[in-house]
Amino acid sequence: MKRILLLFALSLSGFGNAQVGAGDITGTILNETDKQPIYGIRVFLMDGDKRYNSRTNEDGRFRISAVPSGNYFVYMLKDGDTMRTEETYFIPIDGLRQIGEVMYSNKFLVLKPVVASANASGLKLTNGFLPIKTLTSEEIQKSPVKFDIKQLTSSMTSDVKLMDDGSLVFRGARKGDMIYMVDGMKIPQELSLPSAGIGKMMVYSGGLPAKYGDTMGGVVVIETASYFDLLREYTSQQLREEANQ
Numbered sequence: 001m002k003r004i005l006l007l008f009a010l011s012l013s014g015f016g017n018a019q020v021g022a023g024d025i026t027g028t029i030l031n032e033t034d035k036q037p038i039y040g041i042r043v044f045l046m047d048g049d050k051r052y053n054s055r056t057n058e059d060g061r062f063r064i065s066a067v068p069s070g071n072y073f074v075y076m077l078k079d080g081d082t083m084r085t086e087e088t089y090f091i092p093i094d095g096l097r098q099i100g101e102v103m104y105s106n107k108f109l110v111l112k113p114v115v116a117s118a119n120a121s122g123l124k125l126t127n128g129f130l131p132i133k134t135l136t137s138e139e140i141q142k143s144p145v146k147f148d149i150k151q152l153t154s155s156m157t158s159d160v161k162l163m164d165d166g167s168l169v170f171r172g173a174r175k176g177d178m179i180y181m182v183d184g185m186k187i188p189q190e191l192s193l194p195s196a197g198i199g200k201m202m203v204y205s206g207g208l209p210a211k212y213g214d215t216m217g218g219v220v221v222i223e224t225a226s227y228f229d230l231l232r233e234y235t236s237q238q239l240r241e242e243a244n245q
Contacts, residue, residue: 023091032105042077146195159205173217199225
């Protein structure tokens with residue numbers, strides 16, 4: 001009796017395996033531009049999370065074996081770009097599906113051109129996301145309030161107001177809640193610095209970087225002019241004067 005049951009179970013198992021048959025698929029990959037075979041291109045099929053792979057030979061031919069019967073797209077991977085056939089191919093049980101010649105091409109999506117305009121006197125972007133108003137040494141020298149750092153700061157952005165008592169107020173913060181950074185060093189709020197010594201001046205009125213995290217207001221960042229900056233400016237001025245003579 002046990003032998004009969006065992007034979008019956010084995011027969012059911014064999015029947016089930018027969019229903020899950022596998023087949024092969026073969027074809028040739030050609031370059032769409034010159035119709036020449038492509039060597040070494042990876043060809044694969046996807047069955048859920050499973051991938052069945054092959055590579056083309058010198059003639060551009062490939063063969064993928066032991067693929068469960070069903071309909072599949074054929075994927076081609078070359079130089080990091082993946083192309084998929086527009087139609088599916090049926091692989092029969094214990095059979096061979098020949099798909100013939102398949103043309104491979106790099107097709108890119110062409111977007112419409114975008115024109116961007118900028119206001120030279122508006123906000124500038126640093127690292128793509130921080131709104132920072134910046135003044136160069138040339139712009140500072142032309143400012144009518146260049147001799148007063150606080151007035152210069154308030155003139156750079158409407159987010160900063162100069163109060164009657166001489167303190168600066170950044171929008172959304174308490175009076176005096178700000179810091180000065182000169183060449184990377186935090187200094188007291190009573191800043192006295194000749195405008196001729198400033199190489200660049202920036203005002204952070206929002207989105208403060210983590211390195212300025214000890215304030216809830218704003219930051220005035222000043223980079224002083226170096227000897228070489230002054231030398232280049234002097235040399236440029238001399239060249240301009242000689243050219244005008």
